[in-house]
Amino acid sequence: MNKLLIAIICFLAACNNAADEKQPPPLAKLIVENNGVNIDFTESGSGDTTLLFIHGWNINKEYWDAQIDFFSNNYRVVAIDLPGFGKSGKNRGKWSVEEFGNDVQSVKKALNLKNVVLIGHSMSGAIIVETAIAHPEQIIAVVGIDNFQFVGYNWTAKDSADFKTIYKELETNYRVSVKEMAEKNLFSPSTDSAIKNRVIKDFVTADSALAVKALRACDTYPLDQRLTSLNKTLYLVNSNFRQTDTTGLIKLKIPFSLHEVGPTGHYPMIENAALFNAQLQEVLKEIRKLPQPPFSAH
Known part of the structure; x- marks a missing residue:
């Protein structure tokens, strides 16, 4: 090899080593x-504003x-994995909306989050309501996100019987039952097959015992009653594949603002991310107009 080329390589390596030595060590994650x-x-x-994203079931x-x-x-x-899901711990005996709310509060407090907008998908609709009521600071x-479609609905005896059947099937044959549930209820004709496969994979590989406990906790949470104590406008970014019934929100006198993202399935944030982001941006513009503590984009 040409001596000059060798010298250049050695010089560059030395420079890189010197640069590496001057770099501070990475900060340990909190x-x-x-x-x-x-x-x-x-x-x-x-x-000066924090968007705190909380995922849905499974x-x-x-x-x-x-x-x-x-x-x-x-x-x-900030985006979190709720305990029982993703990379978060599973070492818990009690699974409830209230405890999930305490999880969100722990993140809010540990990271010293200010001017927080709670954004919750699917079952986390109940969790953000509980968090905002129990831990309203900041x-x-x-x-x-694609939730609160049936506030105020009067569940019938048949509905209750159907729920019991669903839970029994989940408890006895989880993988088959949860796959069928997803295929029948969570997708629209426009949902890409890759997204379907991703969701179904996450569903069938979830910890079945914890998944059922978390779902039951959300189903038994007194959401309508708690909404009346929220004292905040409920912003919604929903698919209109299945229309959001706002009758209950109006009857309960819950202030709300509904934004729709077209006929996606249950996962508009990944099915049509561009339109979803645009609608969420409109929501944030509305929020900035409220008489709040300082709230402005950086």
Whole structure:
């Protein structure tokens, strides 16, 4: 090899080594726990407002990747794995909406989050309501994602019987039952097959015992009653494949603002991320107009 080339390579290597030596060691990631249960999270961006994303049943924080990339240019963005899901701990005896709310509070407190907009998908609609009521400090708004479609609905005896059947099937033959449930209820004709496969894989590989307990906790949570104590506008970004029935919200005098993202399935944040982000951006514009503590994009 040419001596000059060797000298150049050695020089560049030396420069790289020197640069590496000057780099500070990476900061250790903060560990967040609630009563000994680890809560995994990602954090990016900066700003005087925090968007705190909470996933739905049987999925994880990675479903928010497109939102993290988009909104971290202007906001502090945090996404968490709820205990029992993703990379968070499972060492818990009690699974309830209230305890999930305590998990969110633990993240909020540990990361010292300010001017927080809680954004909850699916079952986490109940969790963000509970968190905002039980731990209102620094929470300026709540945003539901494809949820709150049937507030105020009077469940019939047949509905109750159907629920019992569903839970029995989940408890006795989880993988088959949860796959059928997903295929029948969570997708629209426009849902891409790759997204269907992703969701179904996450569903069938979830911890079945914990998944059923978490679902039952949300189903038995007195959501309508708790909504009347929220004292905040309920912002919704929903698919219109199945129309959101706002009758109950109106009857209960819950202030709300509904934004629709077209006929996606139950996962608009990954099925049509561009339109979803645009609608969520409109929601944030509405929130900034409210008489709140300082709220502005960075």
